Amino acid sequence: MKIGILTFHDGINYGAYLQVYSLYHVLQDLGAEPEILNYKGFFHWRWEYRCLLWTKRPTRLAANLKKLFEFRRCQKMLKQTSFTFYRKHLPYYDKVIVGSDEIWNYSVAHRDDIYFGIGLPAREKYTYAASFGSVSQDDNIPANLLSGLQTFKKISVRDENSMTLIRHNLPQKECVKVLDPTLLYDFNGEEVEPVEKNYVLIYTTYNAIPEAVQNEIIQFAKKHNKTLIAVGYHMPWCEKNFDTLNPFEWIGFFKCADMVITTMFHGTMFSIKYKKEFCTILEPYRVNKLKDLLTEFGLGNRIYDEKKGVDGVLDIPIDYPLLEGRLRARKQMSIDYIKSVIEDDNLSSHNS
Incomplete structure (x- = not known):
C-alpha cells in the first residue's frame, strides 16, 4: 500500500533528514510503499534558505x-513527489502519515496548518x-488548528508535553507516545566512519553553550x-x-x-542509539522535547547542571543493558502502531 509522509523532510538539518529516512525505511520493511510529499510553504522555504x-x-x-x-x-x-509550494498540487492518498519532528510548533511564525491536517489530500490521516x-x-x-487535529484517525506523539496538549485540548481523542523513528531503524553499515579517533563529539548550535561551560568542556577534554x-555547526x-x-x-x-556533549534532540537520540556516554545541556527551547524522555528512561543524570559539571555527568557510566530493557517494549509498541496504520483497511470519508 502506498502511504504518503508529510514532515520536514528537506531541511538542512541532520535530525530532520534522519527521522524521515528512518520512518520511510521502517514503512518499507513492514511492506508499505512510502512516498514523501515534497511540499513546503513558501514562507517556511524562504525562512530556511535565508538562515542558511x-x-x-x-x-x-x-x-x-x-x-x-x-x-x-x-x-x-527517498521517493518523493514533485516539489510544490501549493498543497492543491499534491497527489491524493488513501493514507498520509504526518510526522515525525516538531511539526506542530505553532509558536513559530512560518508554521503551516497543513501539518495539522488542514488541506491535506488524504482519505485517512495519521501522525507518527x-x-x-x-x-x-x-x-x-x-x-x-484544533479543527484540523480532529480529522486525524490516529495520533501519536514523541514527548509528554505534546501528549498533555492533546489530552487537554482533545480529551476525546486517543493519543499514544511513541519513540522517535531514528530509534527504530538500524543504520548498521550505512554509517560513514571517520578516520578521527579518541575524541569527544560536540553537537550544538551557535551560542547554545555558555562560554563558562565551553571552558569546562575544554578542560574536561584535556584532562x-x-x-x-x-x-554540523562550526x-x-x-x-x-x-x-x-x-x-x-x-x-x-x-x-x-x-x-x-550536545544540546540537541537528535544528538541525544544518536548518543543513546550508539550507546555512548553523553551529557545533554538543556536549552529552554528544547526542554519540552528532551527532559521527560531522559527522565522516563532513567537518564535524568545525563542532564548538565552547574553543581555536577561535565565531569559529574560523564564520569558516571550508563547501564545500557538496563536501558535496552526499558526501550524494548517502547520500540515494539512503536512498531505495532506503525503496523496498525498500514493494516487499517477501514477507510472512511473525512473532510480534508
Missing part, C-alpha cells in the same frame, strides 16, 4: 552551499511521533586526553570542525565517538 545563505562571510557561504548539496544528494534517495516543541502544555491550541570535535572553541558532513558521515561520527 544569508551571511557576509564568503567562507561560511561556501560551507553552507556544500552542506546544501550534500543534503540534496541524500534526499534523492509529532511534537509541539516549545509550546507550553498549558496552552489552548488555536481553534482552526582525559581527548580531541574536541564539532559536527564551533571555534573546538579543535576540529566538520560542519559540511552529509547525514551518513554525521552518524559515523556518533558511532565512533568516545563521548558526546
Whole structure:
C-alpha cells in the first residue's frame, strides 16, 4: 500500500533528514510503499534558505552551499513527489502519515496548518511521533488548528508535553507516545566512519553553550586526553570542525565517538542509539522535547547542571543493558502502531 509522509523532510538539518529516512525505511520493511510529499510553504522555504545563505562571510557561504548539496544528494534517495509550494498540487492518498519532528510548533511564525491536517489530500490521516516543541502544555491550541487535529484517525506523539496538549485540548481523542523513528531503524553499515579517533563529539548550535561551560568542556577534554570535535555547526572553541558532513558521515561520527556533549534532540537520540556516554545541556527551547524522555528512561543524570559539571555527568557510566530493557517494549509498541496504520483497511470519508 502506498502511504504518503508529510514532515520536514528537506531541511538542512541532520535530525530532520534522519527521522524521515528512518520512518520511510521502517514503512518499507513492514511492506508499505512510502512516498514523501515534497511540499513546503513558501514562507517556511524562504525562512530556511535565508538562515542558511544569508551571511557576509564568503567562507561560511561556501560551507553552507556544500552542506546544501550534500543534503540534496541524500534526499534523492527517498521517493518523493514533485516539489510544490501549493498543497492543491499534491497527489491524493488513501493514507498520509504526518510526522515525525516538531511539526506542530505553532509558536513559530512560518508554521503551516497543513501539518495539522488542514488541506491535506488524504482519505485517512495519521501522525507518527509529532511534537509541539516549545509550546507550553498549558496552552489552548488555536481553534482552526484544533479543527484540523480532529480529522486525524490516529495520533501519536514523541514527548509528554505534546501528549498533555492533546489530552487537554482533545480529551476525546486517543493519543499514544511513541519513540522517535531514528530509534527504530538500524543504520548498521550505512554509517560513514571517520578516520578521527579518541575524541569527544560536540553537537550544538551557535551560542547554545555558555562560554563558562565551553571552558569546562575544554578542560574536561584535556584532562582525559581527548580531541574536541564539532559536527554540523562550526564551533571555534573546538579543535576540529566538520560542519559540511552529509547525514551518513554525521552518524559515523556518533558511532565512533568516545563521548558526546550536545544540546540537541537528535544528538541525544544518536548518543543513546550508539550507546555512548553523553551529557545533554538543556536549552529552554528544547526542554519540552528532551527532559521527560531522559527522565522516563532513567537518564535524568545525563542532564548538565552547574553543581555536577561535565565531569559529574560523564564520569558516571550508563547501564545500557538496563536501558535496552526499558526501550524494548517502547520500540515494539512503536512498531505495532506503525503496523496498525498500514493494516487499517477501514477507510472512511473525512473532510480534508
